[in-house]
Amino acid sequence: MTLVARTPEAAPAVAAAAQAAERPPAVTPGLTSVSGLRTIALLQGLGDEVLAEVAQACRFQRVRARQTVMSRADVEHDCCFVLAGRLRVVALSPGGREVSFRDAAAGEMIGEMAALDDRPRSATVVALQESLLARMRPADLKALLRRHWPINERMLRHLASTARTLTERVYELSTLNVQQRLCAELLRLAVAGEPAVNGRVVLRPTPSHNELATRISSYREQVAREMAELARQGVIHREREADAGTGREREVVVIEDLRRLAERIEGTHAALERA
Secondary structure, eight states, rough: OOOOOOOOOOOOOOOOTTTSHHHHHHHHSSSHHHEEEEEEETTOOHHHHHHHHHHHEEEEEOTTTTOOOOOTTOOOOEEEOOOEEEEEEEEETTOOOOEEEEEETTTTEEHHHHHHHHHHHHEEEEEESOOOEEEHHHHHHHHHHHHHHHHHHHHHHHHHHHHHHHHHHHHHHHHHHHHHHHHHHHHHHHHSSSSSBBTTTSSOOOOOOOHHHEEEETOOOHHHHHHHHHTTSSSSEEEEEEEEOOOOOEEEEEEOOHHHTTSTTTTHHHHOOOO
C-alpha cells in the first residue's frame, strides 16, 4: 500500500483554559505503535507489514487529561486512532454550556468526519485521562480505505451507526421527558458496559450527575432529582467499592433490573434484546 508522504502539521488552534499552553512531545513510532494499531477496530485484520506502513504515516502523540485534542470549527482534518486512554466528544455553547455526544476509548477513532469530507470540525474533543493517539492525515486515510475494502466497509458501518445514534438522540430530545431521557442514557451505558447478571448491572465507571446532564441536555440538579426518584422506586441504588486500580473507595450506581428501567422508555425493548 502506498501512503501519501507526511508533512509537519500545526496543533489545533484552540485549547481549553485549564490545559497547559504546550503539548507534550510526540511519541516516536516503533514496535509498540504497531502493536497498538492492531487493537484499533477499523484496522483489524491488516498484516504487520501494512500496519508498519500505517504507523509510518501516523504521528503518535500523548495528550494530558483535560487537554483539548480537537476544537469545533478547526480547519485541520486529521483522523485520530485512540491507542490508550479515553476522550470525550462535546459541543460548547457561547455561554459555556457543554453538550456531550460520546466517549471514545482505546480501539476507537475520532475526527473521521472532517477527514472524509474536508470540512471544519463539527465538535470539540477533550481528553478525560492521559491518552495516546495516532494521528493520520485525510489523504492517508482515504488511501487506506481505497486499498482495503474490509476497512472501507467497517468505516461505512461505523458512519451508519453514528447516524442511527444521532437519530435516536434527536427523537429522545423531541419526545421524551427528562426522566425518560435519563433512563435511556443509563440503559445505553448498561448495554455498552459489563454483562448483566440476573438483570443487574453495575455502571463502571459511574458518570457524575453533571456528565449525565450534558448527555441528555438537562441540568445537574434535574438529574440529581431524577436519580433520587429512581432510587426511591428501587430501580437503582448506589454502593461503595474499592477501585481495582488505585485501591481507593468509589461510589458506583447499580441498576437492579434492566427491564424495569427499559419499561420507563418507549421503544427501548429492541435495544435491550440486542445486548
